Amino acid sequence: MPVTSLKQLPFLPYTKNLTGQLIAAGCVRSAAVAEAFLQVPRHRFLSGFYPAAGSGRVQVTEDAPPELLELAYSDSTVTTHRLGDGVGHSSSSQPSVMAEMLELLELRPGLRVLEIGAGTGYNSALISRITQAPVVTVEATPQVAAEAAEAIAANGFDDLVRVVAGDGYLGWADGAPYDRVIVTCGIAGAAETWFEQLAPDGFILAPVAHGGLHPLMRIENGGDTPTARAISMADFITAGGPLYAGGRHTPESRNVALPTAERSVANHVPVDLPAVGGYDDLWFHLATRDTRTTKVHLPGSSSGTVSCGLVSEDDASAVLLQRGSTQLAGPASGRLAAEAETAVTEWLALGRPRLADRSCTLRRTGDETRPIWVPAQWTDGGRGAE
Incomplete structure (x- = not known):
């Protein structure tokens, strides 16, 4: 009925x-x-x-x-x-x-x-x-x-x-x-006030900016140096104000359309990955190595169809790492592709560490009157070369 x-x-x-x-x-x-x-x-x-x-x-x-x-x-x-x-x-x-x-x-x-x-x-x-x-x-x-x-x-x-x-x-x-x-909401780092209001054995669950996305992270107050553990890839509407201060990829610069791709190179960067999991793991790894890692899309494609990429500081060049092929755009794209290939090769040598294997210390940054704690040194999380 x-x-x-x-x-x-x-x-x-x-x-x-x-x-x-x-x-x-x-x-x-x-x-x-x-x-x-x-x-x-x-x-x-x-x-x-x-x-x-x-x-x-x-x-x-x-x-x-x-x-x-x-x-x-x-x-x-x-x-x-x-x-x-x-x-x-x-x-x-x-x-x-x-x-x-x-x-x-x-x-x-x-x-x-x-x-x-x-x-x-x-x-x-x-x-x-x-x-x-x-x-x-x-x-x-x-x-x-x-x-x-x-x-x-x-x-x-x-x-x-x-x-x-x-x-x-x-x-x-x-x-x-x-x-x-x-x-x-997506944040660049945890507010210092949250640690002050947190019980000694409590923790913070937050989507923290990394690689142009907002992976979920569990943040604990380890005394002088808070720590974070990555849990899963995600993305959220971004917060404003001091909670998003100091990041390379601000809400305005994430997921912009790239210059027209000049060429597509099959298997230029080894991204022969399983359908589930591996791509996010690689994406997370690249972002631990290079702050130019962000989410990008090509002109003509839906802004919701995003890939991992390295984008030059002037946003004029980029390399998109896609399963099975790589899209190159802009005058510096060849150099970016070579750097991306080095990072991918490193990830493979580490045994394809998973996102959930990663943890980091946090560092205090931002306005001194309203500081935030952002990810600093990430562990490799490797299982050894396979």
Whole structure:
């Protein structure tokens, strides 16, 4: 029988379907996270969103047509605000990414959590459902924060979740100490204030800029020198202000179209990699060696179709490392390709170390009044030449 509204069919079938997808994909691995996705209705945290590129913003109500509800409960990012809204870009993250991060947080009842980037408030509601303990979520955009707070209250989570409209760099000292800090936007480094508000055995889970993307990293306060461990490749909307200070690839310079490719050279750089995993591992390795590593695309291709590449300082030359071939563009592309080949050969000699084998120390940088801790010296993570 067709579904026409949530009044005729409670939200449970929608959340059950989404949760089943996340379990099948391996993103949900614990009963606690599964139960949270089952019991927290995502659509009630979407006061409005854009169902497709070029469409207008629509309201999500209990009488929403089934196609909107199916989109709200699909495993996809949902854009809730565009730049033209006057509040900046904001979204509800892809549920599989949210689930993976919730699992990585190793949540359990009683843990106190600080979230940087409230978005719709859905993620903080999921966290509180698992921990049954205070959650503070900080949102820089006042309108987005107000909408999140309204959704939190309307769905009965305001007894545990506090939405703060403010600068995420500052965290929220009144709720400290926190057992976990989760960051839901791309950052160049961790704010010093988060370490000050972190419990001694706590950790930070954040998407930290590396190679033009934002891989997930687990950051721990090791005393004088914090450390980070890479977990998986990912990408997020970037934060503003001091959280993205000092990086070579700023939000404005990532993923720009290259000059027209002059030639394609088959197997010029050895990138004969497995379909899953190896490419991200190589990408991460190149970025540990060369800050010119970033995500790029060729003119005429979709900006969402990206490859790993080395881009010259003046952005006039580049080499794209693709599976089976290499695209060269610009006067310095030959030199860049030779340097990339050296780095790839090194990666192969190390035994193709995986992204998740990597760890690093952090160094303090940025404005002295608002410093951040950024990745410094990465381990090779090698298993020896094969």
